[in-house]
Every structure is written in structure tokens, then in C-alpha cells.
Amino acid sequence: MQMNNWQRFWQALKDNLLQEMKIGDIGEEIRHAIIPQTVATVQIGDFELVLTNAVTMSWIGMAVMFLIGWWLGHRPRLIPATIRQQLAETLMDLLIRLCRSSHMNEEQTEQVVPFIGTVGLFIMLTNLLSLFKIPPPAKNPAFPIAMALLTIVYIIVQSIRFVGLRGFFASLVYPKAMLLPFKLLDYVIKPLSLSLRLFGNVFGAFILMEFVYLILPVFLPGIVGIWFDLADGILQAVIFTYLTATYIGEVLESAEMSKQARQQKKSMQAASV
Amino acid sequence: MERGLIALGAALAIAVAAGAAAIGIGIASGKAFEASARQPEISGKIQATLLTAIVFIEATAIYALVVSLLLVFAF
Numbered sequence: 001m002q003m004n005n006w007q008r009f010w011q012a013l014k015d016n017l018l019q020e021m022k023i024g025d026i027g028e029e030i031r032h033a034i035i036p037q038t039v040a041t042v043q044i045g046d047f048e049l050v051l052t053n054a055v056t057m058s059w060i061g062m063a064v065m066f067l068i069g070w071w072l073g074h075r076p077r078l079i080p081a082t083i084r085q086q087l088a089e090t091l092m093d094l095l096i097r098l099c100r101s102s103h104m105n106e107e108q109t110e111q112v113v114p115f116i117g118t119v120g121l122f123i124m125l126t127n128l129l130s131l132f133k134i135p136p137p138a139k140n141p142a143f144p145i146a147m148a149l150l151t152i153v154y155i156i157v158q159s160i161r162f163v164g165l166r167g168f169f170a171s172l173v174y175p176k177a178m179l180l181p182f183k184l185l186d187y188v189i190k191p192l193s194l195s196l197r198l199f200g201n202v203f204g205a206f207i208l209m210e211f212v213y214l215i216l217p218v219f220l221p222g223i224v225g226i227w228f229d230l231a232d233g234i235l236q237a238v239i240f241t242y243l244t245a246t247y248i249g250e251v252l253e254s255a256e257m258s259k260q261a262r263q264q265k266k267s268m269q270a271a272s273v
Numbered sequence: 274m275e276r277g278l279i280a281l282g283a284a285l286a287i288a289v290a291a292g293a294a295a296i297g298i299g300i301a302s303g304k305a306f307e308a309s310a311r312q313p314e315i316s317g318k319i320q321a322t323l324l325t326a327i328v329f330i331e332a333t334a335i336y337a338l339v340v341s342l343l344l345v346f347a348f
Contacts, residue, residue, distance in 0.1 A: 034346065193332065200335030203342075239328050 005042075012040045013056060017134075026214055033210045036140045054140035061126040061137070068121075091117070098242060102249025103256070108162055112248060115154060120241035123147065127202060127233030130209065131225065136233070138202035141195075148195035151244050152187070159251035170262075171254035190247060194240065201236050205229065279348050283341040290337030297330045 016039050039056050042049040072088040080086050095117050099109040123138065130136045137143040160168050172183050205228040212224050305323040309316045 034342075193336075196336050196339055197328075197332040200332070200339050204335060204338055235324075235328060239325070242325075 009040045009051075016053070016056075029210060029214060030207070033135070033207060036142075037135075052140060052142075053135055054137035054143050057129055057134060057137045058126060058143070060134075061122060061129065064125055065118075065122055068125075095241075098245050099249075102245045103253045104162075104245075104249060108252075112158065112245065116241050116244050119147065119151065119244070120237050123198065123240055124234055124237035127237060128230070130202075130206060130229045130233065133213070135206060136202055138198055138236075139206045141199050141203075144195040144199040144202075145191075147198065147240070148191040151194060151240075152191040155190075155244065155247050155251070156187070159248055159255075162248075162252060163255040167255035167259065168251065170258040171251050174254040174258045174261075194243060198236050198240060201232055205232050279344055283344040286337050286344070287334075287341045290334045294330050294334035298327055301326050301330065 016037060036052045036054065038050055038052050040051045042051060072084060072091075076085055076088070080089060092113070095113045096109055099112050099116075104112060126137045126143075128136075156168075159171075163171070173180055209221060209225060209228055212221050301323060305319050309319050
């Protein structure tokens with residue numbers, strides 16, 4: 001039977017998901033867990049696009065996020081009458097309080113909250129997939145690196161939009177100009193630490209849960225999985241969100257202190273003349 | 274000989290990092306207990322701060338885990 005591309009992809013996805021449920025020999029299991037599994041390969045002209053586990057599971061996470069987002073946000077009323085709207089408002093309130101405590105005023109908060117909410121919720125949902133013995137996308141090193149690069153570019157661009165290019169450079173030299181190389185190195189270290197934290201935690205937890213499934217598949221995964229799958233996944237997403245807001249707040253804070261120091265110096269010069 | 278040295282390096286990396294992380298978390302938890310005993314009414318905030326600190330200390334140990342895995346599987 002001649003299968004077209006769509007049917008071949010669907011077959012490969014089903015085979016992949018079925019293969020995850022089987023338990024085989026220990027070395028092979030661990031190797032299977034560590035190496036990113038390719039689901040399908042798509043030829044676009046000269047370029048070969050490799051779709052791995054991480055990509056397809058991210059699609060599942062995206063679909064779930066669309067549904068949850070629509071469910072939480074459709075038809076809001078001015079006075080909340082349903083638990084659904086109260087839940088949505090609680091989540092928004094948490095994010096807004098996080099941004100406010102990172103030295104952002106009202107309109108800046110309004111711009112930042114959608115991004116960090118989306119990224120945080122996406123990472124949390126895809127981490128929680130490991131509860132169903134589906135390998136989470138963050139176990140593939142490409143996914144956390146992509147998220148961290150996206151976040152650091154967003155941090156730099158948004159902070160430049162908030163305080164201007166001059167304020168950004170002022171924040172780089174704020175207390176002493178000698179700190180400039182360290183602050184520049186900081187902008188290299190921040191994406192590394194964001195990505196390695198997320199990758200290391202999720203990858204380590206996944207390998208450990210594989211071992212637990214091999215030892216005793218009946219009760220032990222449920223007990224151990226409460227920390228490693230559930231709590232670790234949620235915690236890493238929350239920490240990612242919190243750190244993004246904090247990094248934006250750092251630049252805003254330094255720019256503000258630098259502007260105040262400059263104004264004080266100007267007023268002292270004007271007073272002494 | 275080379276595989277043996279690689280394995281030794283990987284084991285040493287994660288052993289030292291795990292020990293150092295455990296000591297750091299122990300010190301942080303001890304200080305949190307003391308602070309909580311001095312002022313029980315802000316115990317909630319102290320717990321939240323302690324959890325955040327534990328995540329950061331743990332992340333450092335996990336950088337060493339990533340290096341260790343890189344040694345074993347890519348060399």
C-alpha cells in the first residue's frame with residue numbers, strides 16, 4: 001500500500017509511542033533513554049529536517065496549552081462568577097506580583113507578563129508529560145538551549161526598549177566602570193546557566209525514573225515520581241520564570257540607580273557653582 | 274587505560290560536586306531553622322527563600338552532572 005507522507009508520519013509517531021511503553025534489557029533501555037529518538041525525517045528540497053521526540057512532544061504541549069489557554073480565558077466577566085475565572089485571575093496575579101517586585105511599573109509589567117507566562121507554562125506542561133512515561137522535551141539538550149537563547153534575547157531587547165540604549169549601557173557600568181567585563185561575561189553565563197539548570201534537572205530526573213521503572217515498575221515509580229516528575233518539573237519551570245523577571249529587573253534597577261547618581265552629581269555641580 | 278581514566282574523571286566530578294552541594298544546602302537549612310526559631314511569624318517567607326536557595330545550589334551540582342555525562346557518552 002502506498003502511504004503518503006502524512007500516513008508515514010502518523011505511523012512513525014504511533015510506533016514511537018508504543019515503543020516507549022515496552023521494557024527491555026537494561027543497557028539498551030538506558031541508551032534508548034539518553035539518545036534523542038528520531039520520529040521522522042522530512043525532506044524539504046536540499047535540506048533534511050529531522051523531527052525528534054522533543055519536537056513532537058512540544059507539539060502535544062502546544063496543543064494542550066491552546067486548550068488550557070482558551071478554557072481559562074474565554075468569556076471573562078467583570079465580577080468573577082466561576083472558579084475558572086478566579087483560577088485565571090490568581091495565575092495572572094502571581095505573575096504580576098512577580099514583575100512588580102522586580103522593579104517594573106504598570107505598563108512594563110503588562111508587556112512582560114504574557115511572555116514569561118507563556119514560556120513558564122509551556123515548560124511546566126512539557127515537563128509534566130513525564131508523569132505519563134512520555135519523555136519530556138527538555139531531556140533533549142536542544143529544547144532548553146532554545147528556550148534560554150529565546151529568553152536572553154527577549155531580556156536584552158525588552159530592557160533596551162524600557163530604558164533606552166543609553167540606559168542599557170549605563171546599567172553596564174553602573175557602580176564602577178571596572179565591572180564592565182564581568183557584566184558582559186554575565187550575559188554569556190545567564191543563558192548557559194538557565195539552559196543547563198533546566199536540562200540537567202529534567203534529564204537527571206528522567207534517567208533516574210528509568211532506573212526506577214526497571215527496578216520495580218509497580219509502586220516505587222509513583223512514590224519516587226512525586227518528587228522527580230511532578231515537583232521537579234513544576235519547580236524548574238517556576239524558577240525559569242522567576243529568573244527571567246529578575247534579570248529584566250536587574251537591568252532596570254541598575255539603569256535607575258545610574259540615572260539617579262548622574263542627576264545627583266549634576267545637582268551637586270550646579271549647587272557648588 | 275583511557276576508558277578507565279575517563280570513568281574516574283566522571284565519578285570524581287560528580288562526587289565532589291554532590292558533596293559540596295550537600296554541605297551548602299545543609300548550612301543554608303541550618304540558618305533557615307535558626308531564623309525560623311527566632312521569628313516564627315515569618316516562617317512562610319523563610320521556607321520560600323530556602324526552597325529557592327536549594328534550587329540554585331542544586332543547579333551547580335547538576336552542572337557537574339552534565340559534565341560527567343558528557344565525559345562518559347561523548348569521549
